[in-house]
Amino acid sequence: MKFVINKNKKSKKKFPFRIVIDNNRIIPVPSQHNFKSSFIQHHGCSLVGFYMALRFKGVKKNMQQVLQYSRRKLICGVKYPLSQIVKGINMICPGKPATFYKSLTNAQLEAKLRKGYIVLFEEGNPIHTVVLLRDSKSGKIWRFSDGHKNTTTVAKENAKKCTNEKYRGIIVVK
Numbered sequence: 001m002k003f004v005i006n007k008n009k010k011s012k013k014k015f016p017f018r019i020v021i022d023n024n025r026i027i028p029v030p031s032q033h034n035f036k037s038s039f040i041q042h043h044g045c046s047l048v049g050f051y052m053a054l055r056f057k058g059v060k061k062n063m064q065q066v067l068q069y070s071r072r073k074l075i076c077g078v079k080y081p082l083s084q085i086v087k088g089i090n091m092i093c094p095g096k097p098a099t100f101y102k103s104l105t106n107a108q109l110e111a112k113l114r115k116g117y118i119v120l121f122e123e124g125n126p127i128h129t130v131v132l133l134r135d136s137k138s139g140k141i142w143r144f145s146d147g148h149k150n151t152t153t154v155a156k157e158n159a160k161k162c163t164n165e166k167y168r169g170i171i172v173v174k
Helices: 038-043 045-056 063-073 082-092 106-114 154-159
Strands: 002-005 017-020 026-029 098-101 118-123 128-134 141-145 148-152 170-173
Touching: 026 045, 038 045, 038 063, 045 063, 045 082, 045 118, 045 128, 045 170, 063 082, 082 098, 082 118, 082 170, 106 118, 106 128, 106 154, 141 154, 148 154
Parallel strands: none
Antiparallel strands: 002 017, 017 026, 098 170, 118 128, 118 170, 128 141, 141 148
8 A cells, every 4th residue: 555645736635645555446535624515524524434435445436426425315413423324335335345333342453454444433522533544565554534644553543432322333344
């Protein structure tokens, strides 16, 4: 997996960089605060995770298409809970690649990342969705949120997990 900085001046603000996975699939990393839609700016973190999971599976939809699909097919509270996002991923992608878990231990989460899966993780205080990927070459775990990338550990992320009944959860996409 490698990271490429976006040099296209028109889309650089919305998509600051791209991830190139080992199978040469490209995942643009969106910065939710730079979209025109007010809903995406303020409550779009779960939609960003939805978008990145679809790109991980090879389905090309833009952020507006993801938002329109979510408004038509999924149930929303203040933001889209991960239990609804997993339904959307499984409706669009063949073979039902997404699995929803209420919580996972550090060892279970580490094992899922080691297998090369993408993980959508719900954090608490404030409630926010982040995407976790593991670099197969270096073994580092990368956290993607709001158009930024950071290295992290499974223990750090699991300590931040959301405890709200409606929004908590983890999605693993194979």
